[in-house]
Structure formats: C-alpha cells, structure tokens
Amino acid sequence: MSQRPIPSLPDHDAVTTQEYAYQHLRNAIMVGAFRPGTALTFRGLAQQLDLSPTPIREAVRRLSSENAIEVLGNRRLRVPHMTAGRLEDLVELRITLERHAVTRAFPYLSDVAIAEMRALDDRMDEAISCHDLDALTRLNHGFHRLLYRLNPDHASMPLIESIWLQLGPFQRQVVEQIEAINKIDHHKAMLKALQQRDRPGLCRALESDIRDGVLRLGRQILEKEGPLPGGIQTRQT
Numbered sequence: 001m002s003q004r005p006i007p008s009l010p011d012h013d014a015v016t017t018q019e020y021a022y023q024h025l026r027n028a029i030m031v032g033a034f035r036p037g038t039a040l041t042f043r044g045l046a047q048q049l050d051l052s053p054t055p056i057r058e059a060v061r062r063l064s065s066e067n068a069i070e071v072l073g074n075r076r077l078r079v080p081h082m083t084a085g086r087l088e089d090l091v092e093l094r095i096t097l098e099r100h101a102v103t104r105a106f107p108y109l110s111d112v113a114i115a116e117m118r119a120l121d122d123r124m125d126e127a128i129s130c131h132d133l134d135a136l137t138r139l140n141h142g143f144h145r146l147l148y149r150l151n152p153d154h155a156s157m158p159l160i161e162s163i164w165l166q167l168g169p170f171q172r173q174v175v176e177q178i179e180a181i182n183k184i185d186h187h188k189a190m191l192k193a194l195q196q197r198d199r200p201g202l203c204r205a206l207e208s209d210i211r212d213g214v215l216r217l218g219r220q221i222l223e224k225e226g227p228l229p230g231g232i233q234t235r236q237t
Helices: 017-030 042-049 053-065 084-108 111-129 133-148 157-175 178-183 187-195 199-225
Strands: 039-041 076-078
Touching: 017 042, 017 053, 017 157, 039 042, 042 053, 084 133, 084 157, 084 199, 111 133, 111 187, 133 157, 157 199, 187 199
Parallel strands: none
Antiparallel strands: 039 076
C-alpha cells in the first residue's frame, strides 16, 4: 500500500514553522498515515509540507525522542516496526494510563458529556458503514480524549497521547480490519456504564475495548506478517 499524504490540520497563524512541522508529522504518525517500517527522508517530508529541511529536522528530532521515528545512518529515517513484545508493552501501558485517567475523570462526569460522547460514537458508526478509516481513527481519539479531559487537571493526557503516537502506524493496520472492528464495539458498554455511573463497569469496558480492539487483532496481524525484515524477530509469547 502506498504512503498516504500527510493530513492537514487547522491553520494557526501564531505557530512557528518548527511547531507547524512537528504538529503535522506527529498527527500523521498518530493517525497512521505512515505504515510501520516506512522509509522517510528529510527532503520528502519537507516537500510534502512545503517547508525547508530545517524545521523538518527539528520535528524529527522531537519525534525520535518520543520513539515515533527512527533516525538511521546516512540521513535515513524510518517509522518503527511493530513487534509482539512492543505491542504488548504499549497495550499494557495504555490500559494502565487510561484506567487511571477514567478514574480521575469520573467525579466530573455529566449528562452533557455523556451525550457528547454518544454523538461521537454515532459518528464512528457512520464512519464504519462508509469505510472512512481516517474519520474513524480521529473520532476514536476524540471519544477517549473527551472522557479523560473531564478531569480539569488531566495530567495523564500527554502520556496517553505518547502511547497513541507509538501505536498509531500499527493501529491503522488494525482499523483496516473493519469488519472485525465492527463486531467488537465496546464503546456501547462504556456509554452504558457512564450512564449508570458504574465506575468498575466502565473500567472493564475500557480494558476490553483496548485488548480486543488493539492487542487481539494486532497479534493476528503480526502472526500473518511473520518475521520482520533485516533479521528483526518478534519476541515469543
């Protein structure tokens, strides 16, 4: 499958070119515009964003520190491959962080917030029926982000988004299994638990959403793909 264009973001006049490059590349990785193992170049990224290489280099430096881009020899760049071990680590971290975020946000829950989340879930159903994977990914992030940001402090959000960033390219491959995704919609269970103010039930539904929607399908994809190129092997589980 060919590389998709870098998705656009709303323009902000006050943003520097360095921040513009970083935000666009970060979003592209998070929503899966680049597949795992994709080779990138400074020049190619600069051309896509119509920028000079200088802000691209700074953006790549930041994304490399977040484990979202690998800087190889001879000015080569690569989106990290996914392995079974890395997938399990990221999923367990995501569950831990998001259960914490849910617990902290729970006291701030309101009927208005639940209605907003239900509207997002309805739009996700529409995206699934239309096979609009870009919208599905964006709305899924919005669904979870809305819940966690009910906590006015939401100190865990940067950590959660760091995990989303590292999972993004592989998560896109999971989302492409749209028929399977449609069968394991745990958002309805989350919404029911929210409506009933059932915090344990919400945590269970959230964990099931992540395990079934990322880990289980992700394992199946990795098993089909087999060993990674270049002698890289997945950890046995």
